[in-house]
Amino acid sequence: MRYFASMAAGFVGALLLAAVVPAQAEKALNVGMAAADLGSLDPHRTATTPDKAIIGWMFNGLVRFKPGTMNPEAIEPDLAQSWDASPDQLTWTFHLRKGVQCNNGYGELGADDVVFSLKRASDPKISSFSSDYADVASIEAPDAATVQLKFKRRPPSVLGILTNYQGGNIVCKKAMEKLGDDFRTKAVGTGPFAVESYTPNQSVTLVANKSYFRGAPKIDRIVYRYIPSDATRDLAYSSGEIDLLYGRQDQVWVERMKSLPHTVVDVFGPGELSDINLNITKKPLDDLRVRQAMAYGVNRADLVKFKGALTAREAVSIIPHDYLGTDERAPLYPYNPAKAKQLLMAAGYPDGVKITVIQTSLPSMLNTMQIVQAQLKKVGIDLQLEVVDHPTFHAQIRKDLSMAVMYAAARLPVADVYLTQFFHSRSIVGTPTAVTNFSHCGVADQEIDGARQTADLAKQKALWKEAQDKLITEVCAVPLYEQLQVWAHRDKLDYGYKLDASLTLGPIINEQSTLQ
Amino acid sequence: MLPYIVKRLLVAVPTLLAVLTVVFFFVRIAPGDPALIILGDQASPQALAAVRHELGLDQPMAVQYVDFMSMVLKGDLGTSLVTHRSVWGEVANVLPYTIELTLSALVIGVVIGLPLGVAAARHRNEALDYAARLFSLVGLSFPAFVSGIMLLLAFAIELHWFPVISEGRPGDPLSRVSALVLPAVNLGLIMVAYVMRVTRSSMLGVLGEDYIRTARSKGVPARVVIWRHALGNAMIPVVTVVGLYLGVLIGNSVLTEIVFNRPGLGKLIVNSLNQRDYTMLEGLMVIYAFFIVIANLLTDLTYGLVDPRVSQR
Numbered sequence: 001m002r003y004f005a006s007m008a009a010g011f012v013g014a015l016l017l018a019a020v021v022p023a024q025a026e027k028a029l030n031v032g033m034a035a036a037d038l039g040s041l042d043p044h045r046t047a048t049t050p051d052k053a054i055i056g057w058m059f060n061g062l063v064r065f066k067p068g069t070m071n072p073e074a075i076e077p078d079l080a081q082s083w084d085a086s087p088d089q090l091t092w093t094f095h096l097r098k099g100v101q102c103n104n105g106y107g108e109l110g111a112d113d114v115v116f117s118l119k120r121a122s123d124p125k126i127s128s129f130s131s132d133y134a135d136v137a138s139i140e141a142p143d144a145a146t147v148q149l150k151f152k153r154r155p156p157s158v159l160g161i162l163t164n165y166q167g168g169n170i171v172c173k174k175a176m177e178k179l180g181d182d183f184r185t186k187a188v189g190t191g192p193f194a195v196e197s198y199t200p201n202q203s204v205t206l207v208a209n210k211s212y213f214r215g216a217p218k219i220d221r222i223v224y225r226y227i228p229s230d231a232t233r234d235l236a237y238s239s240g241e242i243d244l245l246y247g248r249q250d251q252v253w254v255e256r257m258k259s260l261p262h263t264v265v266d267v268f269g270p271g272e273l274s275d276i277n278l279n280i281t282k283k284p285l286d287d288l289r290v291r292q293a294m295a296y297g298v299n300r301a302d303l304v305k306f307k308g309a310l311t312a313r314e315a316v317s318i319i320p321h322d323y324l325g326t327d328e329r330a331p332l333y334p335y336n337p338a339k340a341k342q343l344l345m346a347a348g349y350p351d352g353v354k355i356t357v358i359q360t361s362l363p364s365m366l367n368t369m370q371i372v373q374a375q376l377k378k379v380g381i382d383l384q385l386e387v388v389d390h391p392t393f394h395a396q397i398r399k400d401l402s403m404a405v406m407y408a409a410a411r412l413p414v415a416d417v418y419l420t421q422f423f424h425s426r427s428i429v430g431t432p433t434a435v436t437n438f439s440h441c442g443v444a445d446q447e448i449d450g451a452r453q454t455a456d457l458a459k460q461k462a463l464w465k466e467a468q469d470k471l472i473t474e475v476c477a478v479p480l481y482e483q484l485q486v487w488a489h490r491d492k493l494d495y496g497y498k499l500d501a502s503l504t505l506g507p508i509i510n511e512q513s514t515l516q
Numbered sequence: 517m518l519p520y521i522v523k524r525l526l527v528a529v530p531t532l533l534a535v536l537t538v539v540f541f542f543v544r545i546a547p548g549d550p551a552l553i554i555l556g557d558q559a560s561p562q563a564l565a566a567v568r569h570e571l572g573l574d575q576p577m578a579v580q581y582v583d584f585m586s587m588v589l590k591g592d593l594g595t596s597l598v599t600h601r602s603v604w605g606e607v608a609n610v611l612p613y614t615i616e617l618t619l620s621a622l623v624i625g626v627v628i629g630l631p632l633g634v635a636a637a638r639h640r641n642e643a644l645d646y647a648a649r650l651f652s653l654v655g656l657s658f659p660a661f662v663s664g665i666m667l668l669l670a671f672a673i674e675l676h677w678f679p680v681i682s683e684g685r686p687g688d689p690l691s692r693v694s695a696l697v698l699p700a701v702n703l704g705l706i707m708v709a710y711v712m713r714v715t716r717s718s719m720l721g722v723l724g725e726d727y728i729r730t731a732r733s734k735g736v737p738a739r740v741v742i743w744r745h746a747l748g749n750a751m752i753p754v755v756t757v758v759g760l761y762l763g764v765l766i767g768n769s770v771l772t773e774i775v776f777n778r779p780g781l782g783k784l785i786v787n788s789l790n791q792r793d794y795t796m797l798e799g800l801m802v803i804y805a806f807f808i809v810i811a812n813l814l815t816d817l818t819y820g821l822v823d824p825r826v827s828q829r
Binding site for chain 2: 039040045046048125129166181184185199200201226228236239241242388389392394395396431432434435
């Protein structure tokens, strides 16, 4: 009896203690994302910003961009501890870190997982990013801790395609085999956070991977909520229901958020460059003088003024600023309306030209194009905008239905990638190797390919510069401005590093990040 | 009664099939490539072709149509092109949210709109009548997304009574109810406006009838005259409007669901449209059409309840 009484007393005491000293409160980060639902968590088959941002918290690559940066010259080890390349740079051997665990109990990550994952990323039938791996000849695992890649030709950036970005994200083989189609919502990697649950049309919940090889994350849980309405997302932030949100890329929004207490606004790279790609096979754009008139007629400084200097900056070249190989002082045509009119006259269009443009109804892209339309009208170029919804836009521009295509994009920050995808003749839309060359330009093929042949960075940079100069002179596209990424968070969230850029287009949340 | 219902439901079948056919071709005529949306703008033509093949989109339209129809006739709405989950499953996930929202809005509309309409008719051209008419005018002219944001500003941001993200937590019925209040009020106000207007004008018509004057001159208390003699006869147009606008309500719930970030058929349909998720869109359209059919049937059945003469036919 006494024994029972003392046990009861102990139990009551424990209960009291539990009531007085609360257990360490769970640290949950609530994120608001501008999307109606998840697309896919499969890193090799995902295309949208909302998916990229969350995938960035779940996976590792063989190597990685230092958190908060996107400088390809300062890539650091991730799943690979070290690597070496053969003298001809065609064989690369990666030595894996030991004891890395796949999330959700799928066991230790081995070389076979890496081989499986990279092969999958290079498979044109499966992967959205196979073209990045077109130069890969073989991927093998000589032993359980080593992965060897052989290349047919040296790709522009070997390490670049093996980072924690798009196809470089390593998935766990066993999980993929077991989950099949379900991998889309239950994806398994080795990153600091793992999928706990997915509620369609509502949210994805991630939990901390306590055995993360860089140390257990200090944030326990992340709830990634899908809130498509901008106004509602802002209100949910104001009411305290979310702590980190995808922002609106406009000045007014940034200024308003900055005025809120305990709020930090993040404006970071990469800048998504908007180019108007001109189809040089279509009249009247087949005449260089008409294209030049367009280039002279666009006032980039005014566009940036309209977009807001806090979130936009002028284009510096035909490819984005800050990439490895960007010509930061490229010879872009200056704003010169008189010259533009003169050129049109010389081309035999004294009454001006009409150019039909299929334009997406996405507000941020449409309002830019409307400004350009107003600017060009002054020099006699009449852009006739045919406004369609975004899926229609994407389908029609790939059928060459638009004479000019305004496109905004950020890519792996190596000049070759942007140059190849947008301006190499291999990438012309409608061809079997199509990517996003809407201009049908191929004037810089030789330089772009040449830069791939050499391992000498200085030579590469010179060739890339030459390519940019040629494409600009030929006006394959009229570069406009770059739009930076905009997010905001409460100051109780600290990323743990300085956020200057993130290729996932969202802040990286990792084991260094804290939430008070 | 039962044979009548069965007959009505059978008549609905060809309607649904016709809707399905129209929807099938319309969503496919709309330009846009689901494969491109799934794989993104850097995908290779082979990858796109592989996905199109996997989704059966490389088949001739007629073959796709026959496949689809035979599936639907077996009661299968197929799987979503994007999520690969069954359309029924996706719909079943969100249907409770839409139903609870629509029904609460309907209840709010009737419970507030009916007495308000009666009162406005009784006090015709008095202050109360003007106030009620002004209220209904405002209710009808405010787009749901504007009134929604105003409700959120007042009750979620200023007063903190309700959450902004109105989806509730799973397994917590109380949070679900609290999350329902603002969206239901938002949608309900539109219904209040409709019901009030119709009740008022219908009551005004009835109140001018001889038998009402007779009842009054007999000394029947005003309350009884209004609620028993008049309202009963004024109900038919009200029921018609409620039934008719049940469909409108389901349509209006799209905006409400987006503003309050609630899961629901509306949000699902907008998302499916943006992703060119053909099968999902088709499934949803059939379900919407089915709802309208059911709403009309219920309306007809209710006529019998409010006016026994109707059900004799």
